[in-house]
Amino acid sequence: MGNIRGWDIAVVSAAAILFALVLANGAEGGELVGAGAVIVAIIVVWFALGRGSEDGSPRAITVSALIVVLSGVGTAISPSMATAQAIAFPLLWLLAGSTRAAVVANVSLAVSVGTGYFLYLGGTWSALSQAVVIEAISLAGSFAIGFWITRISEESAERARLIDELRETQAQLEAVSRDAGAMGERERLAREIHDTIAQDLTGLVLLAQRTRRELVSGSPTVGETVDLLEDSARTALAETRSLVAASAPVALAEGGIRAALDRLASRFGRETGIVVGVVGETPPLDRDTEVVLLRCAQEGLANVRKHSAASNATLELTVDETSVTLIVRDDGDGFDPALENDGFGLSGMRDRLTLVGGTLAIASSPGVGTSLTATLPRSAVLA
Missing domain, CATH: 3.30.565.10 (Histidine kinase-like ATPase, C-terminal domain)
Incomplete structure (x- = not known):
């Protein structure tokens, strides 16, 4: 329902202004008491039922109906109560579950207040035409503001949905990017290991086999082969350390x-x-x-x-x-x-x-x- 505390303040402020207008227009006696009772009833309806209701729920529909009836009754008691529309129209848009429901509620409010005018002014044709003109203007203003706010709300909801989709897509892209990066790194490591350590180990195996043959045959070059074997092992170790450190090959150091x-x-x-x-x-x-x-x-x-x-x-x-x-x-x-x-x-x-x-x-x-x-x-x- 949006900012409930803000609507609480708006309802109380509108009720105070409405009562002040009734007093300023010279209401007294039964008219003053009746108008005051309607104002109190509107406040009670809002705080008891309206502020906690979900848009379009049965509770919200009940609140809307009570606001429509109280506004019409109040206007029949004192024409100054027609000003209640200033807060009643926005509340009906707020409580409605759809644009169609809001239109029906607004039209009902205009009819109710217009009927109150008609009854207060004596039920003449002049009173009827005056009530129709006033309520037509009020209803047109409510529709203009209501449809505008509804469109903004729908656009905001659509933007929020698109933002959520964008975030979800970004998360998916990040996951794909991480997977691709991990796969690329695995492939890189596989190439590096194959081109360095695996080849060095192959050379070590061949040198070990050569050393065994020379030892069996008593070849005088066995010492040289052992030195070569040690040198190859040191090179393999250095390449391994270089790979772990993710640096350039040791062979390129100088x-x-x-x-x-x-x-x-x-x-x-x-x-x-x-x-x-x-x-x-x-x-x-x-x-x-x-x-x-x-x-x-x-x-x-x-x-x-x-x-x-x-x-x-x-x-x-x-x-x-x-x-x-x-x-x-x-x-x-x-x-x-x-x-x-x-x-x-x-x-x-x-x-x-x-x-x-x-x-x-x-x-x-x-x-x-x-x-x-x-x-x-x-x-x-x-x-």
């Missing part, structure tokens, strides 16, 4: 991408016996671009180790006006790129490049080696 590729090639050659050459220089690159290039180089060499049976490989780094390109080339067995590949490495490399606007091209055929070409936009290069 010298940029070219130095990191040199270290990667040297370590890979010592672990596998495959000779890896590094070709090309680049201008300074931003760290994110260097990370992508290094991960692509690591994955490319991991594929060389696992599948190629190559004796030589090359990491070729070039920059032109539009792009930065890394080519991982080997002289191994090669394969048919058209065949379905269920591994994670190449798809992970392609996804990583796609995230930065890059592309991956694969050129290979059985018996002639493989060439992986990773291309990033030239905009990634710093001036």
